[in-house]
Amino acid sequence: MARPPRHAVGAALPRLVALLGLVAVLAACTVGPSERPPVAVRGENVPAAPGQTTPTPPPVLPEPEPQSANIPFFECTEDTLVTLVEPVPADRNLQVDCGELTVPADPDQPSLGAVTLGVIRVGEAGAPADRPPLLVLGDSTREPSTRHAAIMAGQVDPALLQHFTLVGLDRRGAGEDILHCAPDDARAALVDADAESTGEGGLALLLEQARAVVQECNLTLDGGLGSYRTAATAADIELLRAALGVEQLSAVGVGDGATALSAWARAAPRSVGRLVLDGPTHPTQDEPDLTASRAAAAEAALGAFGVACSARPDCPLGADPRATIEALLNQLKRQPLVSAEGERLTAGATVTALLAGLGEPRRWPGLAAALAAAHAGDPVPMLTILAPLTGPRGLFDGMLATSCNDAQRRLAPGEIGDVAQRWTSAYPTFGSTFALRLLACAPWPTGRKATQAGQAEGAPPILVIGTAADPRGSLDGSRRTADSLATARFVSWQGAGTGAYPRTSCVSGIVDSMLLYGVVPDSGTLCPP
Structure with missing residues (x-):
């Protein structure tokens, strides 16, 4: 049973200082007249109800406890x-x-x-x-x-x-x-898949690769893949x-x-x-709605990335970064780039690396430079961004297992083909990639319902x-x-x-x-x- 919250002696002064500091932070976040909603304010700026005289006491958070770890660090x-x-x-x-x-x-x-x-x-x-x-x-x-x-x-x-x-x-x-259990060829097929793979034949081939991942990982983990x-x-x-x-x-x-x-x-x-x-x-939310919401958010993140890059006088992607990226992806669909070591940069792999890079704005300048290099014919910087995901001891197998196990619903290839058509129109950069990730989960055991x-x-x-x-x-x-x-x-x-x-x-x-x-x-x- 949890102990009652403990309060340090003299905690009132730090709390007052923090309150004043928070007010200053929120004031600094407020913008001038604009059509945008007010920022750093409470709710809808609704005033207190008339006649309300008894203030609500502030909620109390527990004091952080000293640790007594039994882990041998x-x-x-x-x-x-x-x-x-x-x-x-x-x-x-x-x-x-x-x-x-x-x-x-x-x-x-x-x-x-x-x-x-x-x-x-x-x-x-x-x-x-x-x-x-x-x-x-x-x-x-x-x-x-x-x-x-x-x-x-x-x-x-x-x-x-x-x-x-x-x-x-x-x-x-x-x-x-x-977790690094997928056959290399099957993993590469899932990563490289793009809009060209959303036809009936492409989906069938990709489903076979997804089955190979599940079979090999199940053997490696002796039935523990669902953990x-x-x-x-x-x-x-x-x-x-x-x-x-x-x-x-x-x-x-x-x-x-x-x-x-x-x-x-x-x-x-x-x-x-x-x-x-x-x-x-x-x-x-379950599939395909959960993935659709992520595709929409990814498109918004790409828009923010483009705005941030074009605002710089030295943006390597030019005045319209999004158009440059789309041109690169179309080019890679026709002809992937190959490094001196024989590594291929495909359109699907580029979208996978782009998604990873968009999550960390601090590294957006490097991402822009890598995309520009690929557009000029050099795949190495983009392959470097992709390596932590798909290289030796990469994260791809673990993130695939987590996303598939968390989802309850499995979609049939025909359903995924229909979804891919809709999403390619609604989410032009990421729609087909996100739809094909649903196919990657199709042969997995049904996810356990989280209570x-x-x-x-x-x-x-x-x-x-x-x-x-x-x-x-x-x-x-x-x-x-x-x-x-x-x-x-x-x-x-x-x-x-x-x-x-x-x-x-x-x-x-x-x-x-x-x-x-x-x-x-x-x-x-x-x-x-």
Whole structure:
């Protein structure tokens, strides 16, 4: 049973300072006269009802607890930080500790044994070992969560590292539990598939490759393929909380990492500390509607990418980046590019790499340069972007397994052909690729129905963030998650990318005030791009 919230001595002053700081942040987010909706304000700006005299007391968030971990960590700072693309800023001196967490291979099938997941702690060098933990759980299509935690430690306000140690828990299928089981030819066929594969014959050939993936992975995993699902990650979170020795765990989740944290909060609301769900997927939507919403969001993200590039005087994609990209894709459909090492860059592979790149706006200049290089005949930069997904120990098999296992409905090839025709018109860049991903899941065993264990009644206030142009999930899906949680507060960001925190000062100010000082924002707050 969770202990009552503990409040540090003198907590009132930091709370007042945080409130004033949050007001300043929100004021800074407000724009002048415009036809756009007001930003960084509460709900619909409806005044208090006449005669309302009794103020509602502010919700109370639990104080972060010191950790008492029983995980045998070892120091791994140099080995971890040297792998980061961007160096750690000079204003912080980090220490990284690595460990492992053993969990059931499948929470629903104990007979399948156990698997080992990587765990990392990132904090200030010399910080107390019992500093409260803040779990960071990333999306299954991005870098492993251990790496995501190290990256975030270099991006957040240093004040956060003075109060928390960031903890990364690898998702199933990534990191130490990397899933790399598909035959190389079958994986390449799924990645390379494009609009030319949506005819009856193309769909039949692609379905055979999808069957080959399922058969080989089932043999490799001895029937445990279904364990790679978001619901299993939710069970892993509760085991991690116990292993860290806290009764209420604070956490930030991104994409389907946020979805896993949402499921955990529903199942164990008394275990929830200060929780931020950044871009969770729709809580009840199934295929093909879920993928259609992602295709629409990806098109919006591509539009934002084009605007950002063309606003620069040195945009390598010219005055109309989207037209340049479409010309490249049409060129690759006719004739893929081949590197000196014999690697092929196809239209389908380019769309896959483009989707991965759109999720991280910090790397958009590099993505634009890679697309321009491919347009000029050099495939190597785009192949480099694709390598973490499809190369040796890549993420593709794990993200495919997670998405297929999370979906309940399987579509027949004929249905997918019809969907592809509609989506190619509605979502010209990404429609056919997303439709063919439905075919990749067609031969998989039907996904297990995830139980909705209530609305997390009894949990403290939960912050849910939605992003307008997130290629991994729609803004409406995040809003629906907030609607389905009893204590949620919803904040939307009119920007692009997977994960709004800590990309923008408006969102960062809200999240940091909640995590550091327990200041809960008004639901309906809107942050500008």
